[in-house]
Amino acid sequence: MSKPVLVLGAGGHAAVLVDILRQLNHTIVGLVAGDKPADKPVFAGIPYYASDDAVLTFDRDSVLLANGIGSLPGRNTRFKVHKQFKQAGYRFITVVSPRAIVSDYSSLAEGVQVMPGAIVNVNSIVGEGTIVNSGAIIEHDCLIGNHNHIAPGAALSGDVSTGDYVHIGTGASVIQGIKIGHHVMVGAGATVTKNLDSNKKLYVAKPFLR
Amino acid sequence: MSKPVLVLGAGGHAAVLVDILRQLNHTIVGLVAGDKPADKPVFAGIPYYASDDAVLTFDRDSVLLANGIGSLPGRNTRFKVHKQFKQAGYRFITVVSPRAIVSDYSSLAEGVQVMPGAIVNVNSIVGEGTIVNSGAIIEHDCLIGNHNHIAPGAALSGDVSTGDYVHIGTGASVIQGIKIGHHVMVGAGATVTKNLDSNKKLYVAKPFLR
Amino acid sequence: MSKPVLVLGAGGHAAVLVDILRQLNHTIVGLVAGDKPADKPVFAGIPYYASDDAVLTFDRDSVLLANGIGSLPGRNTRFKVHKQFKQAGYRFITVVSPRAIVSDYSSLAEGVQVMPGAIVNVNSIVGEGTIVNSGAIIEHDCLIGNHNHIAPGAALSGDVSTGDYVHIGTGASVIQGIKIGHHVMVGAGATVTKNLDSNKKLYVAKPFLR
Numbered sequence: 181m182s183k184p185v186l187v188l189g190a191g192g193h194a195a196v197l198v199d200i201l202r203q204l205n206h207t208i209v210g211l212v213a214g215d216k217p218a219d220k221p222v223f224a225g226i227p228y229y230a231s232d233d234a235v236l237t238f239d240r241d242s243v244l245l246a247n248g249i250g251s252l253p254g255r256n257t258r259f260k261v262h263k264q265f266k267q268a269g270y271r272f273i274t275v276v277s278p279r280a281i282v283s284d285y286s287s288l289a290e291g292v293q294v295m296p297g298a299i300v301n302v303n304s305i306v307g308e309g310t311i312v313n314s315g316a317i318i319e320h321d322c323l324i325g326n327h328n329h330i331a332p333g334a335a336l337s338g339d340v341s342t343g344d345y346v347h348i349g350t351g352a353s354v355i356q357g358i359k360i361g362h363h364v365m366v367g368a369g370a371t372v373t374k375n376l377d378s379n380k381k382l383y384v385a386k387p388f389l390r
Numbered sequence: 391m392s393k394p395v396l397v398l399g400a401g402g403h404a405a406v407l408v409d410i411l412r413q414l415n416h417t418i419v420g421l422v423a424g425d426k427p428a429d430k431p432v433f434a435g436i437p438y439y440a441s442d443d444a445v446l447t448f449d450r451d452s453v454l455l456a457n458g459i460g461s462l463p464g465r466n467t468r469f470k471v472h473k474q475f476k477q478a479g480y481r482f483i484t485v486v487s488p489r490a491i492v493s494d495y496s497s498l499a500e501g502v503q504v505m506p507g508a509i510v511n512v513n514s515i516v517g518e519g520t521i522v523n524s525g526a527i528i529e530h531d532c533l534i535g536n537h538n539h540i541a542p543g544a545a546l547s548g549d550v551s552t553g554d555y556v557h558i559g560t561g562a563s564v565i566q567g568i569k570i571g572h573h574v575m576v577g578a579g580a581t582v583t584k585n586l587d588s589n590k591k592l593y594v595a596k597p598f599l600r
Numbered sequence: 601m602s603k604p605v606l607v608l609g610a611g612g613h614a615a616v617l618v619d620i621l622r623q624l625n626h627t628i629v630g631l632v633a634g635d636k637p638a639d640k641p642v643f644a645g646i647p648y649y650a651s652d653d654a655v656l657t658f659d660r661d662s663v664l665l666a667n668g669i670g671s672l673p674g675r676n677t678r679f680k681v682h683k684q685f686k687q688a689g690y691r692f693i694t695v696v697s698p699r700a701i702v703s704d705y706s707s708l709a710e711g712v713q714v715m716p717g718a719i720v721n722v723n724s725i726v727g728e729g730t731i732v733n734s735g736a737i738i739e740h741d742c743l744i745g746n747h748n749h750i751a752p753g754a755a756l757s758g759d760v761s762t763g764d765y766v767h768i769g770t771g772a773s774v775i776q777g778i779k780i781g782h783h784v785m786v787g788a789g790a791t792v793t794k795n796l797d798s799n800k801k802l803y804v805a806k807p808f809l810r
Contacts, residue, residue: 196530220512285615297507315509350563355788368547369563371804382807406739406740524737560773580791
């Protein structure tokens with residue numbers, strides 16, 4: 181039987197995680213967040229803790245943490261919290277939606293989150309804390325770094341590699357064999373056809389408005 | 391047991407609906423369409439009625455209607471038919487493909503149609519008559535208006551809101567938190583990174599041809 | 601009971617196929633490839649044959665071939681091998697991932713491969729040897745030619761037709777009713793809103809980099 185789960189954050193990303201954790205019949209012992217959670221049915225009955233210090237009142241060997249803080253370009257709260265509690269000896273649960281498609285021949289590190297409809301194909305490796313968001317595709321033989329966010333509907337072809345702290349935006353596309361460095365930001369809808377060095381930002385060509 | 395279903399329209403969109411209704415073991419009592427349906431196996435054995443007046447021969451409390459008229463930019467037959475028969479006291483069935491992924495913590499209004507592989511995530515609300523087409527993604531906390539068409543493969547990130555009569559084209563992407571007004575048309579493949587006022591049309595940057 | 605399967609190729613595409621064939625409980629009697637396969641767990645226990653001539657040592661009526669050679673623009677090994685062994689009297693297995701969504705009212709020709717999360721909707725026909733790759737969408741009433749590659753995450757709306765040897769790149773979008781000729785290459789992320797004559801190449805508008 182899995183250990184009870186304590187969720188960090190209480191916004192939209194946390195709601196998705198809690199929904200999945202409920203489907204998987206995990207016991208959720210609390211939401212820890214600076215802001216009081218909105219009154220959402222998915223959160224009903226879960227105790228709320230206003231301070232990060234509350235985490236330390238749970239024995240680190242008796243709970244697993246779930247990082248419910250969302251990942252948006254330019255914000256690093258999600259990563260900080262991960263690092264802070266790992267250093268304090270806590271472990272993060274790897275969460276896979278029962279509606280995701282993950283090959284038995286792929287590998288997900290600690291704290292990876294694979295959301296509904298997402299695909300992780302054969303022989304791919306996904307690094308610590310990375311989100312493979314709803315409907316995103318990671319094809320065969322990809323090597324995805326730590327703390328990436330592969331946003332909803334993004335599609336990575338085979339043999340793609342990414343460094344750490346990479347954001348692949350909503351609906352973005354990456355062709356076969358591309359190598360992406362650390363801290364790269366691929367904007368929503370952009371298409372990556374060349375390797376990207378660390379710290380680059382790639383934006384989709386501007387749409388036009390009438 | 392659900393009431394028998396009468397399908398309005400007999401084109402491609404109707405065929406998808408009939409396929410889903412059959413999977414869900416609904417009884418289909420007729421196709422109502424101006425043009426005789428093509429000779430498709432999915433329609434086999436379903437009576438055909440050539441005139442909208444045929445609807446009125448069915449008791450409005452004994453059948454549910456399914457709006458099988460497709461939704462393309464600039465055409466409003468689908469919406470007119472919905473309004474007409476609602477005013478006559480009929481009700482529209484909400485159809486969810488058994489192969490779609492709809493959170494238990496989301497809400498679908500009357501006549502919503504969620505097609506195969508589509509995703510509606512936690513805490514989202516989808517308005518009356520809206521199509522969430524095959525493989526489209528509606529992330530957490532979205533508020534989707536009435537009579538939208540979220541076309542195949544389109545991806546809406548979290549916290550997106552849309553007005554009524556919005557079209558989000560095939561493969562289009564919308565980033566987190568965007569607000570879209572009424573009667574907006576987002577072209578296929580376009581990426582929405584700013585709010586869009588009512589009646590705007592956004593088109594993808596032109597591809598180039600060789 | 602299905603015949604045992606001999607896989608041609610031993611790269612990334614072959615790995616995806618072997619993963620699916622294992623899920624479907626097919627017996628895999630060999631990998632045939634010029635280059636020795638990488639040491640992947642998914643290939644464990646499958647005999648390796650270095651020469652195409654090895655195929656001929658298997659009775660053509662006792663095995664089915666699976667074309668594990670990937671399809672990338674400008675390379676035609678996949679098609680040549682298909683033709684060569686068909687002429688020698690062998691048959692290719694049609695492979696559908698148990699995690700794909702294929703309408704009972706669609707039709708897949710010999711050697712079609714439908715990968716995880718892909719959708720083939722009602723009344724569509726997919727031609728010989730075509731790959732519908734992971735998460736790709738083929739909507740209702742499409743007529744897809746022989747030896748196409750619909751790459752991961754590509755979305756084809758309803759009533760689209762394609763000729764033979766067409767490549768629709770990763771994350772590309774095609775609107776309703778489009779007709780595409782033979783040997784057309786639609787680049788990753790590109791959006792097709794007009795018909796494309798044979799041999800055309802369409803590329804996404806260039807993203808910009810910072």
